[in-house]
Amino acid sequence: MKLLYALLLSFSLLTSAVAQEDGYVVAVKVCIENNGTLAYYDTVLDAMFLDFKTEFQANNIPDSVWKIVEKEKEYAKNGLATMLSRAYKEHFTLQDLELMNELYTSKAGRNMLQNRSLSKKDKAYLDRFYNSATGKKIQNTQREMSASLRRLAKIWINNTSNQVAEVLSEKGYSF
Template sequence: MKNLLIAVLFLVCTQISFAQTDPYVETVKQYLTINGTQEQYEGAIDAMFTMLKKHFKDAKVSEADWSELQSDKKKQVEDVKSILVSAYKAYFTLNDIKNMTVFYESAAAKQMKKDASKLTNVQRQQIGNFYDSETGQKMIASKDGLAKIEGEISMQWSGELYKSVLNKLLEKGYSLN
């Protein structure tokens, strides 16, 4: 398992250097924005800072320092999206990612994400048609494997982010005591 994570991280390092020119990387990152993944990571960062602010309440960390620490949020989310590209590359072609992006941009998928109980019959049919497609079948087949890799990446990323912010707080002279 650890070897898989090391391999994924190695691939990421290679891919990050090509991120500006590789259409696959940019397409996956766009997809991760549209499908709600970016929003989830932004929420995770916000939750981490809420927790840290509670833990460091007695340390009286200045709002300026909190703002400075949180100013990296966009970069941190872009970094994890770049890392996630390698997980998607293991399962999907560029064409698959484009198909998935088109699907998630549709009114049916947006409604599915917002409130599936309010889907119309036409929207249900559109969603069914997508999942019956080759790309949809790949999504279904890869769900567990992809979720496992994404979970490992998320754990590693969030742990590193937490340690980084904690170290910055300590460097600024704040402590939990």
């Protein structure tokens, strides 16, 4: 009976940890959507797929196959948040991410991200945020985060490229 209780407790703790991790990844995905990172990597994906189409042009691949290949974009975008969450997790809590998301969706945050002129009210809001504990974490970890994000993005791009090549190979097409 004790073994059963131990197994049930272990399962509930594991389920709780997985659910918490999923919430963290979701918060990272929202964050990279809000701060423009996902839009940037969307253009990276578009360029990658254009390169594949150019590279495979001689193979006369039908549009129906390209539509199947294009589905890899969605998998890749979902995987990006999971991968980048590793870098965020080293420095930021879930609460930090929630505060970042509040910033990025605020009028001041949107103006900041879009390089629009900032009102006095916007500047005051941004000053308060960047003087907060979360804001200071962002400032203090910026160099390390940028390096981690670049490293993870390279891995993500390589993995995505390999996956697209594999899908094309499975359909009978090669370089």
